[in-house]
Amino acid sequence: MNTAASLPYDPQALAQCAGELIANVTELAARGWTPATSSNFSRRIDDRYAAITVSGRDKGRLVANDIMVVDLDGNPVATDLQSSAETLLHTQLYKRFAEIGCVLHTHSQTQTVASRLYAGAGHVHLEGYELLKAFAGNTTHDTTVELPVLPNTQDMHTLAAQVDALLDRRCMWGYLIDGHGLYAWGRDMPEARRHLEAFEFLLGCELELRRLRR
């Protein structure tokens, strides 16, 4: 058994991250963005560890036991619990960018439908929306954001390598996975959530425009 003194991370910092994750994920789940136990969420604890959801848990009913700690290679720390099947997609971002503090992954219908429609193009082109200012660093609607769409695979190392290659090329705050859902991140929970909500809204606009133009 691990006592608080023997843990390699600050248990109070974990408790704070877990509380923040539970409160925010409960709200996101209430919107229907995490159906059937899908989705996963994490928060950086420090420069070596992150708090992340346990695999397979109902994200609409998270409690403290549904949050565990992994190192930035995705290994569980001081627990027998199994972290999210997609842990590597979280930890690769924390490992590479010290400023990233929160990663949110959801499976809303809007995100999933958009990922199917734009998989062929490889990205969703977002342009001219006032809400583009929700993305950190954007100060005008008069700009473009290309949201990448990656092919889905159960091989997280393959998926992580694809993400890594994209991160080489451009500054970005999220990506879609075909037939799967959306990853979005930020420096902290409020920023990651703002980015997630902005992508959800803008993808909804694009889908509606497509419908109206048919």
Ligand SMILES: CSCCC(=O)C(=O)COP(=O)(O)O
């Ligand atoms: C039933 S959802 C399939 C797995 C998935 O895409 C997901 O987001 C949830 O996986 P986790 O292991 O994090 O619960």
Ligand SMILES: [Zn+2]
């Ligand atoms: Zn998923």
